[in-house]
Amino acid sequence: MTRMPLATRRRQLTEAAIRAMTRDGVPRTTTRSIAAEAGVSLSVFHYCFDSKAALLESVITTITDHYVGVVAEALRPRATLRETIRAGFGAYWDHVCAHPGEHMLTYELTQYALRTPGFEALARRQHERYAEIYQELIEQLRSSMSLDLSVPVPVLARYLASVTDGLTLNFLVLGQDEAVSATILDMITDQVAALVGEVSPHPAGG
Incomplete structure (x- = not known):
């Protein structure tokens, strides 16, 4: 070997x-x-x-890494803040549609961890990691564009993790409706853009 x-x-x-x-x-x-x-x-x-827990944590981390890279790349600054955010959500959604089995596995891992004595901390760590990833992506966006966040970064990160988690599960259960999915992604984009609006320049002499 x-x-x-x-x-x-x-x-x-x-x-x-x-x-x-x-x-x-x-x-x-x-x-x-x-x-x-x-x-x-x-x-x-x-x-x-x-241990099996060590393996499962590696599985969760690796699945997450599979899509974080493409989302981070998609968040490169574009003509407008909205276009940048929409590109990030679009990259994530493309990964969900292309790899539904991996995303279904993440839910199964959560349930397995919650129902198996001694593995509960794994489920907690899994969802803490989701929030950490969104914090990292928000900070990436903030470093490349001047943002005026109306909510704390940790709160926004947990909110985004919850939204994409629910949207992904909805897709896995109900299947893809491209028109509906695009509309929902646009709605989420508009809301997030409003929460992280670009800083308006101060008037001269202000």
């Missing part, structure tokens, strides 16, 4: 776990099936992850 750096091997096993859990569900996915999916021995798995 080819020797790999530990971080690379963990990434390989995490991606294998995502594929297996997306296909078979969290409860039916075992460490043995993940090792088989990755094409490694069970001993390699246990060398990389000392």
Whole structure:
């Protein structure tokens, strides 16, 4: 077997776990099936992850990383603040539509963690991470554009996490209606743009 750096091997096993859990569900996915999916021995798995909780946290982090990068790239400054925000939401939504299984898995992981004794903290950490990501994206936007936030960043971050979480679940249950989805994304964009409006320049001599 080819020797790999530990971080690379963990990434390989995490991606294998995502594929297996997306296909078979969290409860039916075992460490043995993940090792088989990755094409490694069970001993390699246990060398990389000392607990199932550590694996699941890596799964959550990796799924999140899959879309955070494209959203951050989409938030590069555009002609207007609204266009920039809409591009960010659009990038996230494109990822949801292209990878529904991964997003469905995040909800399953939340339920699994909440229902499994000893794993409750994982669900809390999962949703704390969502808020942290939005804080990072807001700060990215604030550093590239002059913003006048009408609410504290942590509050806005939790609000955005809640909105996109509900919108994603709605898509997974009801399916895609492109016209409705576009309208909803426009509504959210308008609301967020109002909450983080650009700073108006002071009049000369003011």
